[in-house]
Amino acid sequence: MRRNSVVKVAAWLEIIVGATLVVALDVASQLLFATAPEGVGAPMGRFAGIALFALGVAGLGSTKPGLGGSAALGLLVFNTGAAIFLAWVAVGTRFRGVLLWPAVVLHAVIACGLLWTSLSGTRRAS
Secondary structure, three states: HHHHHHHHHHHOOOOHHHHHHHHHHHHHHHHHHHHOOOOOHHHHHHHHHHHHHHHHHHHHHHOOOOOOHHHHHHHHHHHHHHHHHHHHHHHHHHOOOHHHHHHHHHHHHHHHHHHHHHHHHHHHHO
């Protein structure tokens, strides 16, 4: 698998999830947290969806392999933070939907893949 492919896959996943949060926030919230967003949660969830969509679009434009581009680095930081945050939600709160743990694992795998592509690119450049 080409190193740049990991960035492209991560970018497309963020675009899909971002669009889902904008269009079907209640469904995504039920699947992840087993509850619907209330109050300011609905507009904040859609705002997060727009941000994820934009992050994905930026990642698609990344032309350097590995983490050479700042968009790819942004994808790594986001996926690492998302894995940690969602794991905390799963352990420290009562909000646990059927897709919460799979989301933790998916973000951790994407972060590891992005880190691996970065490290393998650094070793080959040496």
